[in-house]
Amino acid sequence: MQDRAEATRNAVLHAAAELFSERGYAATSISDISERSGRTSGAIYFHYTNKEQLALALVDAHFSAWPSVIARHDATARPALEKLVGLSFAVARTFRDDVLVRAGARLWTERKSIDIEMPLPFVDWITTVERLLAQARAAGELAAQAEPSRDAPNLVAAFFGLHTLSDVLDDRMLIEDRLANFWLLLLPGLQADPAPRALLARAGGRVTTGHPARVPDGTER
Known part of the structure; x- marks a missing residue:
């Protein structure tokens, strides 16, 4: 279970990194990150409470x-x-x-x-x-x-x-x-x-x- 959670966190973080790097913060939505990562929005919010927390994790x-x-x-x-x-x-x-x-x-x-x-x-x-x-x-x-x-x-x-x-x-x-x-x-x-x-x-x-x-x-x- 822990490995699955870690895999989800990594997938979400890398997808967010690609999108933020390509488009910038304002032009990237949680829906975009969900589509790129193959994870649901619910899974993203489970690991990162909002888009700001995702940004902070990347910084x-x-x-x-x-x-x-x-x-x-x-x-x-x-x-x-x-x-x-x-x-x-x-x-x-x-x-x-x-x-x-x-x-x-x-x-x-x-x-x-x-x-x-x-x-x-x-x-x-x-x-x-x-x-x-x-x-x-x-x-x-x-x-x-x-x-x-x-x-x-x-x-x-x-x-x-x-x-x-x-x-x-x-x-x-x-x-x-x-x-x-x-x-x-x-x-x-x-x-x-x-x-x-x-x-x-x-x-x-x-x-x-x-x-x-x-x-x-x-x-x-």
């Missing part, structure tokens, strides 16, 4: 995805800047590939239309980036002009701005190329001994030519 799923990703990169023996760049690509791929994460991000941007309190974003990311930059400074990896407490919020803002751009222009299909070009621009100002392409390769990121990203039909974006 919570979005935020809960990150601690394990961060811990996995922290556990490596890589230098701190490599950890930071590697982490950025892991986050980018998760945004691209995980519908729960994408839905949670869209719902947070639509929070003013949802009558429920949501967690505060970005603060934990700023803390994580500042910590990695401080480690890089202590290890002699960071350029003299770089300042962890000043630069971390700017890096986080630029990173998530890049995601917004990629979401609009190419449905995040080109996010790895765009992120590689992002680091090719910024690493020369962050590394004590600039070698951005070598760092990208070691960190597991896509190393690009630096040319404009292209969508699959070959059109420059």
Whole structure:
């Protein structure tokens, strides 16, 4: 019985994530989620008392995805800047590939239309980036002009701005190329001994030519 209930919750949550990600909160109804999930409206209301609670569950799923990703990169023996760049690509791929994460991000941007309190974003990311930059400074990896407490919020803002751009222009299909070009621009100002392409390769990121990203039909974006 418990397995059946869990299967229902998961089916409903994934169906809601797909619809919220595709259409947004206001344009998605419980009836839509029922049709997509193959579960009755009664079953949905049994597990989630209203659409707001479904939205909150997805936002919570979005935020809960990150601690394990961060811990996995922290556990490596890589230098701190490599950890930071590697982490950025892991986050980018998760945004691209995980519908729960994408839905949670869209719902947070639509929070003013949802009558429920949501967690505060970005603060934990700023803390994580500042910590990695401080480690890089202590290890002699960071350029003299770089300042962890000043630069971390700017890096986080630029990173998530890049995601917004990629979401609009190419449905995040080109996010790895765009992120590689992002680091090719910024690493020369962050590394004590600039070698951005070598760092990208070691960190597991896509190393690009630096040319404009292209969508699959070959059109420059």
